[in-house]
Structure formats: structure tokens, C-alpha cells
Amino acid sequence: MMDEGVHEAVSLHRRLMRAMLVTTLLALTLTGVVLHHLFAEHVMEQSRRTLAGQLEQVLTQLEFDPQGRPLIAEGRLGNPRWQQVFSGEYWQVEAADAHSAEAAPEPLRSRSLWDFTLQLDAPQQEKDGLGQYRIHGPQSRPLQALARTVTADFADGGRWRVVVAADVSETLQAIERFSGLLAASLGVLFVLLLAASIAQVRIGLRPLARLRRALDDVLDGQASQVRGQFAQEVQPLVTQFNTVLARNAEIIYRARTQAGNLAHAIKTPLAVLQQAAQDAETSGAAVPVALINEQVGIARRHVDWHMARSRAAAAAGMPGQRTPLAPVLEQLLRAMRLIHAERALQIALEPAPDAAFAFAGEEQDLQELLGNLIDNACQWARTRVRVGCTVQDEGAARLCVTIDDDGTGIAAEEREQVLARGVRLDESAPGTGLGLSIAQELAGLYHGSVRLDDSPLGGLRVTVCLPLASAADRR
Amino acid sequence: MRVLLVEDDPRLREQLARALRAAGYAVDEADNGRDALHLGLEEPVDVVVLDLGLPVLDGLSVLHRWREAARTMPVLILTARTSWHEKVEGIDSGADDYLTKPFHTEELLARLRALIRRAQGVASPVLEYGSVRLDTRSGQVTVAGQPVTLTGHEYRVLEYFMHRPGAMVSRTELTEHIYAQDFDRDSNTIEVFVGRLRKKLPAGLIQTVRGMGYRLGGA
Numbered sequence: 001m002m003d004e005g006v007h008e009a010v011s012l013h014r015r016l017m018r019a020m021l022v023t024t025l026l027a028l029t030l031t032g033v034v035l036h037h038l039f040a041e042h043v044m045e046q047s048r049r050t051l052a053g054q055l056e057q058v059l060t061q062l063e064f065d066p067q068g069r070p071l072i073a074e075g076r077l078g079n080p081r082w083q084q085v086f087s088g089e090y091w092q093v094e095a096a097d098a099h100s101a102e103a104a105p106e107p108l109r110s111r112s113l114w115d116f117t118l119q120l121d122a123p124q125q126e127k128d129g130l131g132q133y134r135i136h137g138p139q140s141r142p143l144q145a146l147a148r149t150v151t152a153d154f155a156d157g158g159r160w161r162v163v164v165a166a167d168v169s170e171t172l173q174a175i176e177r178f179s180g181l182l183a184a185s186l187g188v189l190f191v192l193l194l195a196a197s198i199a200q201v202r203i204g205l206r207p208l209a210r211l212r213r214a215l216d217d218v219l220d221g222q223a224s225q226v227r228g229q230f231a232q233e234v235q236p237l238v239t240q241f242n243t244v245l246a247r248n249a250e251i252i253y254r255a256r257t258q259a260g261n262l263a264h265a266i267k268t269p270l271a272v273l274q275q276a277a278q279d280a281e282t283s284g285a286a287v288p289v290a291l292i293n294e295q296v297g298i299a300r301r302h303v304d305w306h307m308a309r310s311r312a313a314a315a316a317g318m319p320g321q322r323t324p325l326a327p328v329l330e331q332l333l334r335a336m337r338l339i340h341a342e343r344a345l346q347i348a349l350e351p352a353p354d355a356a357f358a359f360a361g362e363e364q365d366l367q368e369l370l371g372n373l374i375d376n377a378c379q380w381a382r383t384r385v386r387v388g389c390t391v392q393d394e395g396a397a398r399l400c401v402t403i404d405d406d407g408t409g410i411a412a413e414e415r416e417q418v419l420a421r422g423v424r425l426d427e428s429a430p431g432t433g434l435g436l437s438i439a440q441e442l443a444g445l446y447h448g449s450v451r452l453d454d455s456p457l458g459g460l461r462v463t464v465c466l467p468l469a470s471a472a473d474r475r
Numbered sequence: 476m477r478v479l480l481v482e483d484d485p486r487l488r489e490q491l492a493r494a495l496r497a498a499g500y501a502v503d504e505a506d507n508g509r510d511a512l513h514l515g516l517e518e519p520v521d522v523v524v525l526d527l528g529l530p531v532l533d534g535l536s537v538l539h540r541w542r543e544a545a546r547t548m549p550v551l552i553l554t555a556r557t558s559w560h561e562k563v564e565g566i567d568s569g570a571d572d573y574l575t576k577p578f579h580t581e582e583l584l585a586r587l588r589a590l591i592r593r594a595q596g597v598a599s600p601v602l603e604y605g606s607v608r609l610d611t612r613s614g615q616v617t618v619a620g621q622p623v624t625l626t627g628h629e630y631r632v633l634e635y636f637m638h639r640p641g642a643m644v645s646r647t648e649l650t651e652h653i654y655a656q657d658f659d660r661d662s663n664t665i666e667v668f669v670g671r672l673r674k675k676l677p678a679g680l681i682q683t684v685r686g687m688g689y690r691l692g693g694a
Contacts, residue, residue, distance in 0.1 A: 293579075296577060300577055303557075304557055307557055307558070308557075308558075331563045331566075331567060332559065332563060334563075334566060334567070335559075335562055335563050335566040335567075335573070338566055338570075338571055338572060338573075339562070339566075339572060339573055341572070341589065341593060342585075342586075342589045363560075364558070364560045367558075367559045367560045367563060368558060368559050368560065370559075371559025371560075371562070371563070372559070375559075
């Protein structure tokens with residue numbers, strides 16, 4: 001059990017750490033990806049806007065000569081970098097259909113392109129007739145390009161694609177630098193969070209480690225209870241556990257006492273038998289059969305009495321129990337009819353218990369209590385036994401069971417004595433006293449009562465009143 | 476009458492078997508639940524004495540299995556457990572009576588006699604047919620008030636007939652119920668017992684049904 005406890009504690013620690021690790025990693029990765037994406041988007045969008053402006057500029061200067069070939073007055077374009085060879089900013093006007101290709105097979109391009117032709121492939125994105133491309137420029141530099149296809153504004157002018165492009169290698173490098181920095185920062189953050197989590201779990205679980213030490217003390221026998229103040233979340237557990245410990249200690253104490261009592265009680269008949277055996281051996285006289293029977297009977301009654309008591313003592317006092325009366329009585333009467341079948345007794349249940357009648361206690365205790373009383377009545381009855389159930393109000397509502405027989409009854413002055421005598425008096429007939437006093441003992445444990453009266457059937461009436469379980473106790 | 480005695484304590488089983496044989500029963504013995512289950516299912520026993528705490532298979536389970544298999548012979552539970560909870564459980568499992576250890580052998584025998592009688596629908600412990608009177612309590616047989624001396628086997632045969640007045644009883648049935656399982660059976664000896672019984676009892680009391688067996692009738 002202890003090993004299991006240790007294993008649980010370790011796994012609690014690991015579970016918390018694992019959960020922390022997984023959630024932190026997930027959150028940080030997500031943050032990294034989102035930030036990187038947003039930054040790249042923002043930077044590229046800026047470059048795109050610049051390109052869009054430049055494209056507009058080229059388009060305004062686009063004219064055609066009488067042969068239908070495109071013309072751009074370079075001097076009127078304001079951007080000096082278009083004049084500088086391989087400056088990183090370019091434009092190009094190329095034929096976009098067969099007709100225009102015939103007019104101008106070579107594309108018209110900025111001076112900065114020199115003899116390099118921009119080769120557009122499939123656009124990355126296309127919006128409002130504006131295509132966006134990622135291509136390789138002169139010296140294999142990465143370019144971002146924007147292109148629009150226009151139709152020459154004279155008859156049969158053909159379709160032309162106007163392209164502007166800019167070198168984005170620096171932008172891409174900037175994005176890469178940003179991402180590296182981002183990853184490094186997030187990594188540092190992760191380590192810090194991890195350290196914080198470890199500290200949190202350690203500190204958070206510290207009361208459990210203390211609880212374990214306190215439990216170890218209990219197991220080692222150094223303490224009978226779990227001592228110390230614990231965290232609010234743990235304290236109720238500790239309190240409950242202490243209650244269980246106290247209850248166990250009490251049960252063990254009672255069991256020890258009872259085992260001791262039983263052993264002591266049985267030793268007397270054993271001593272008598274031993275003496276008788278010795279006498280028979282030395283004197284050679286016959287074995288005293290009557291004496292053996294008598295002493296065995298006494299030993300047996302001691303055993304029955306202590307068994308019944310110990311059962312009751314172990315079960316009584318557990319709260320929230322509820323045992324419906326009717327099924328228990330029906331079972332018992334079925335058993336009685338068989339066990340006493342030879343005597344052909346009339347065993348009646350009237351008034352029968354209402355289905356809602358329930359005893360606020362253990363089923364087995366109810367069976368023992370009523371079983372002993374009804375069996376007693378059956379042994380003494382001449383022809384009839386009647387069992388009835390009512391609910392009576394004695395301050396609190398009580399469940400009362402009356403058991404009548406038509407036997408010889410017990411004289412009024414002897415009744416008290418019968419209930420009190422228990423195992424100590426000898427029995428002259430089966431069932432005398434023992435059943436009644438066990439029932440009395442059991443009822444007492446539940447703060448119930450057993451009363452003896454004259455029965456209208458002519459014999460003894462036993463009335464046992466017990467706590468009634470309310471319908472609200474139903475589990 | 477044939478009784479199945481199921482008890483795992485060898486000394487107690489031996490004592491009980493001796494007492495039961497002395498009381499005129501043919502006794503089959505079992506010291507564990509599995510053997511008890513088998514004997515109860517296969518052999519035509521008239522009554523069972525069943526201990527609850529048994530090795531291999533516990534007594535209540537054995538009882539459950541017998542009742543499930545529609546074996547209706549009366550069963551008396553014998554146990555050291557005294558609580559009513561356990562008695563009720565035993566009886567709800569199909570037991571017919573309950574006796575707690577320690578007990579007097581006389582009480583056990585009386586309860587067995589009563590169980591056998593009730594199982595045959597006979598109310599009184601004294602069986603009477605015509606002028607023949609058989610007291611199951613004392614094992615005494617009288618004809619018209621005069622005591623008749625019978626051997627153990629003769630008594631068992633007569634007792635079996637007296638529990639079933641007027642009913643046809645085959646030789647095989649008679650053999651199965653008056654001998655224990657491990658006994659060397661010979662159905663011819665049944666004829667010998669019946670022949671001897673006829674000499675001691677009024678003429679025509681035990682009738683032969685040709686090709687079928689015997690019946691208690693006439694007289």
C-alpha cells in the first residue's frame with residue numbers, strides 16, 4: 001500500500017510537469033509562427049505597395065509608336081535607380097499576345113536590366129488584374145515583381161504586359177534575422193517558464209510530501225494519527241483519514257477485548273472437561289456424558305453470544321444506512337417456516353410492513369436482531385407466532401416490530417432479569433434468554449429498545465423499536 | 476433411504492457416517508464440493524447433509540447448481556456459521572433446513588427423518604399401512620401391535636415402500652435407494668429381502684407387478 005502511495009505521488013508530479021511542458025511548448029510555437037508570419041506579411045506588403053506605385057508610374061509613361069511598338073520616355077520616369085545597371089529596381093514591357101509579339105519581338109526594358117529579360121512564371125497571387133510574382137533577377141537575386149496586362153489604346157494595338165520588380169534579398173534577410181531573434185527570445189522564455197513550473201509544482205506538492213512523512217510516522221507506529229496542519233485542499237482528507245484510523249483503533253480494541261473475553265469464558269468449560277477426563281482416567285469410572293454435554297452447551301452459548309456481539313459492534317454507528325424492513329422480514333419468515341416446519345406453526349405477518357418502512361442501520365444487524373427474536377418466539381410458541389410492524393412517534397419516529405407467541409410467556413417480575421442475564425445464566429430450555437439479550441444488545445447499539453409484555457395470543461409479546469430511516473436517507 | 480453426506484472434516488464425517496448407518500441409511504460420502512456436486516446430480520439420493528465451507532467448490536454454490544439442474548431432494552445445511560444472515564442466505568439458495576455446529580446427532584437424525592417425510596408429503600413420523608406400523612423415530616415395526624424384528628436391509632426396503640403407499644417401485648429404484656454408490660449391488664438380493672419381508676408381514680402387503688416391480692397394496 002505504501003509503495004502504491006509513493007508511486008502515485010511521483011506520477012502526480014510527472015503529470016503536472018508533462019502537462020505544463022506540452023502546453024508551454026504548444027503556446028510558444030504558435031506564438032513564434034504567428035509573429036513570424038505577421039512580420040513577413042507586413043514587410044512584403046510594404047515592398048508590394050512601393051512596386052504598385054512604380055507600376056503606376058511606368059503605365060502613365062507608356063506610349064506606342066506608329067508601328068505599334070511600345071515606347072517609354074525614360075527621362076520622364078523619376079526613379080534614378082532604373083537608370084543604374086543591376087541596381088535592384090527594374091521595369092519591363094513585353095508582348096502578351098501574338099499580334100503584339102509581331103510588332104515587337106524583344107521586350108522593352110529599363111536600363112537597369114541591361115540585356116536581362118525578366119521571366120515571369122505562374123503568379124503567387126492575382127488581384128484586380130494585378131499579378132504578384134517571386135522570380136530570379138540578374139545575378140540570381142530574388143525579386144518581387146508586379147505585372148499588369150494592358151491593351152494598347154488604338155485599333156489593333158495588341159495586349160502588353162508591364163512588369164516592375166525589386167530586389168527583395170535584403171527584406172528576406174531582415175525577415176530571417178527577425179525570425180532568429182524571435183526563436184531565441186521564445187527559447188529563453190520557454191526555459192524561464194519551465195523553471196517557474198518546476199518551482200510551482202514543487203512548492204504546490206510540498207504538503208503532499210509532508211503528508212507522506214506524517215503517514216510514514218503512522219505506519220512506523222510513532223504516531224496514532226496524522227499530525228500537523230496541511231493545505232486547505234489536503235486537510236479534509238487528513239481529517240477523514242484520522243477518523244478512519246480512530247475507528248479502526250476502536251474496532252481493534254473492541255475485537256481484542258472480545259477475543260479475550262471469549263477465550264476466558266471458554267476456558268472454564270475446558271477446565272471442567274479436562275478435570276472430568278482426568279477423573280475418569282484415574283478412577284476408571286465411565287466418561288460423564290451428561291457433564292460433557294452440559295459443558296459443550298455452555299461453551300457453545302459463549303461462542304454464539306460473542307459472535308453476535310462482535311458482529312454488531314463492528315457495524316453499528318455507520319451513518320446514512322437504510323434497510324427496507326419488508327424484504328428482511330419476508331426472508332426471515334420463509335426461513336422460520338422451514339426451520340420450524342416440524343412444529344407446523346402458523347407464522348403470520350400482520351400488520352405487514354408498509355413498503356416505505358426502513359431501518360436506519362445495517363441489514364445484517366436487522367436480520368440478527370429480528371432473527372433471534374422470531375426464532376425465540378417460534379421455539380416457545382404452541383401453535384402461532386405473529387409478527388407486526390408499525391411506526392410510532394416517541395419524540396422521533398420509531399420503527400416498531402412486535403412479535404407475539406402463544407407459548408407460556410414470561411412472568412412480569414422475571415422479564416427484566418431475562419433481558420439482563422445474557423450468557424451468564426444456565427439455560428434450561430433452548431433459546432432462553434440468549435436470543436432476547438442479544439437482541440437487546442443490538443437494539444441498544446442503535447439507541448433502540450426491546451420491551452416484553454403479555455401477548456394477546458397468550459404468550460410473550462416482544463416489542464423492538466428502532467430508528468426509522470426517512471425517505472430522504474435513500475441512497 | 477440414501478443420504479449424501481458432504482463434510483470436509485474427516486473425523487466429523489466419519490462420526491456422522493457411522494451414526495447415519497446405524498440409523499439405517501445408506502450413506503454416500505463426499506469431502507469436497509466438486510464430488511458432492513457430481514454425486515447429487517448423478518445419484519438418486521433421498522436427502523443431503525451439506526457442510527458450507529468446502530474445498531474446491533463451496534456448499535452454497537453446490538446447492539445452487541443442484542437446484543438449477545432441477546434436483547429437488549431435501550438438503551440440510553450443516554455449518555459452524557450461526558448468523559441469521561447466513562441462515563437466510565442458505566435457505567434462499569434452496570436449502571430445506573439448517574443445523575449449526577456443534578449439534579446433537581439425535582437432532583440431526585430427527586431433522587433428516589422429517590425432511591424425508593415432508594419430501595414425500597407424509598405428515599406424521601409414524602407411517603401406517605393397514606395393520607403395519609413403522610415408527611421412523613425409533614425404527615420399530617409392529618404388525619397389529621406385535622413387534623416385528625427386521626434386519627437393516629429389510630427395514631430400509633419396508634421404509635421405502637411405506638413412504639410411497641400404492642406407488643409402483645421398480646427393483647432398480649429400490650436398489651438405488653437402499654445401497655450407497657460404492658456398494659456391490661445385485662438386484663437379485665432385493666428379491667431375497669422382499670421374500671423375507673413377505674414372511675414377516677401380512678400376506679399380500681407387498682404385491683409383485685409383473686415385469687415392473689413391487690407395490691404396497693392389499694392387506
